[in-house]
Amino acid sequence: MPELPEVETTRRGLEPVMTGRKITSIRVAERRLRWPLPADFEAALVGRRVTGVGRRAKYLLVGTDAGTLLVHLGMSGSLRVLAAGTAREAHDHVDIELDSGRAVRFNDPRRFGSMHFIRGAPEHHRLLRSLAPEPFGADFNADYLWSRTRGRRVAIKLLIMNAAIVVGVGNIYASEALFRARISPRRAAGRLSRAEVARLVGAIRRVLAAAIKVGGTTLRDYVRTDGSPGYFRQKLFVYERTGAACRVCRTPIRHAVQGQRSTYWCPSCQR
DNA sequence: ATGGGCACCTGGCTGC
DNA sequence: TGCAGCCAGGTGCCCA
Numbered sequence: 001m002p003e004l005p006e007v008e009t010t011r012r013g014l015e016p017v018m019t020g021r022k023i024t025s026i027r028v029a030e031r032r033l034r035w036p037l038p039a040d041f042e043a044a045l046v047g048r049r050v051t052g053v054g055r056r057a058k059y060l061l062v063g064t065d066a067g068t069l070l071v072h073l074g075m076s077g078s079l080r081v082l083a084a085g086t087a088r089e090a091h092d093h094v095d096i097e098l099d100s101g102r103a104v105r106f107n108d109p110r111r112f113g114s115m116h117f118i119r120g121a122p123e124h125h126r127l128l129r130s131l132a133p134e135p136f137g138a139d140f141n142a143d144y145l146w147s148r149t150r151g152r153r154v155a156i157k158l159l160i161m162n163a164a165i166v167v168g169v170g171n172i173y174a175s176e177a178l179f180r181a182r183i184s185p186r187r188a189a190g191r192l193s194r195a196e197v198a199r200l201v202g203a204i205r206r207v208l209a210a211a212i213k214v215g216g217t218t219l220r221d222y223v224r225t226d227g228s229p230g231y232f233r234q235k236l237f238v239y240e241r242t243g244a245a246c247r248v249c250r251t252p253i254r255h256a257v258q259g260q261r262s263t264y265w266c267p268s269c270q271r
Numbered sequence: 272a273t274g275g276g277c278a279c280c281t282g283g284c285t286g287c
Numbered sequence: 288t289g290c291a292g293c294c295a296g297g298t299g300c301c302c303a
Contacts, residue, residue, distance in 0.1 A: 003296055034279070034298090058297075075297055076281080091281085110280045112297060127299090154274070163298075170296050219296065220283085239296095260276075262294085277301080285293085 004168030005211035013225030021098040030093040057167035074112030076221040142198035157185035238264035
C-alpha cells in the first residue's frame with residue numbers, strides 16, 4: 001500500500017480532526033493485526049487527549065498526553081474519518097472515537113498493518129530506532145547516498161527500498177524515481193556514478209513531493225481520510241505499464257521481478 | 272555486514 | 288460456474 005506519500009496524505013487528513021480532541025472510546029473488532037493488539041490496548045488510550053499527528057517513515061505517530069499511538073498501514077490499510085457509530089463493514093478492525101462525535105476507523109483487508117501504544121519516547125521503540133534518514137531530511141543527500149552505495153552489489157532499486165538506507169520509498173515510487181533519474185533499476189548500487197547518485201536523490205524527493213500534492217497513488221485499497229482516492233496514478237511513467245509505450249520515447253515499458261517484487265522501467269530512457 | 276528468501280493475510284483476476 | 292494459481296502500496300526475521 002501505502003508508501004510515504006499515502007501515509008503523509010493520511011497524516012494531513014487526521015491532524016486537524018484529532019489534535020486537541022479527547023479519545024472517548026476504542027472499539028476493536030479484530031485484534032489479529034500484524035502484531036496482536038494487547039489486552040490493555042483500549043484502556044491505555046481511552047481518556048487520552050491527542051497532542052498532534054506525526055509521521056516517521058511509513059509510520060503514523062498519534063501523540064497523546066500519556067504516550068504515542070503508532071500506526072502502520074501495511075499493504076492494504078487505510079484510516080478514514082467518519083461520524084461515530086457509522087455501521088462497520090468488512091475489514092473495519094479498530095475505531096478511535098473522539099469527543100467531537102467523530103471516529104477514526106482503521107480498515108485493512110490483509111491485516112499486515114499494525115497498532116502499538118508506546119509509553120516512552122517513540123524514537124527508541126524497536127520498530128523506529130533503526131530507521132534511516134527521511135527522504136526530505138537534510139541528512140539524505142548525494143554525499144550520504146554516495147557513501148552508502150559504495151561497495152554494494154545489490155540492485156539500486158532494492159537499495160532505495162531498504163529502510164536502513166532511506167525510508168518511505170516503496171515499490172511504486174522506487175520504479176518511478178529511477179525512471180525520473182534515468183537509471184536502470186538493475187544496476188548494481190556500487191556502480192552508479194556520483195552524478196547518477198545526485199540525480200537519484202533529487203528524483204526521489206521530487207516524485208514523493210509530487211505524489212503528496214495530489215493525495216498519493218490509489219491502485220486498490222488505499223483511500224484518503226475522507227474516502228477519496230489519490231490521483232498520482234495518472235502521473236505514473238512506468239509502474240504497471242508493462243508493454244505500454246514509454247510516455248517520453250514510445251519504447252515499450254519492461255517488467256522484471258527483483259527481490260520478489262515487480263519492477264518496471266523504460267530500457268531506452270534508463271541506462 | 273550483506274544478500275536472498277520466506278512468512279504473514281485476503282481478495283481480485285485469469286485461465287482451464 | 289468452479290476452482291486452482293498467481294498477483295498485489297510492507298517489512299521482520301531467518302539462513303548462508
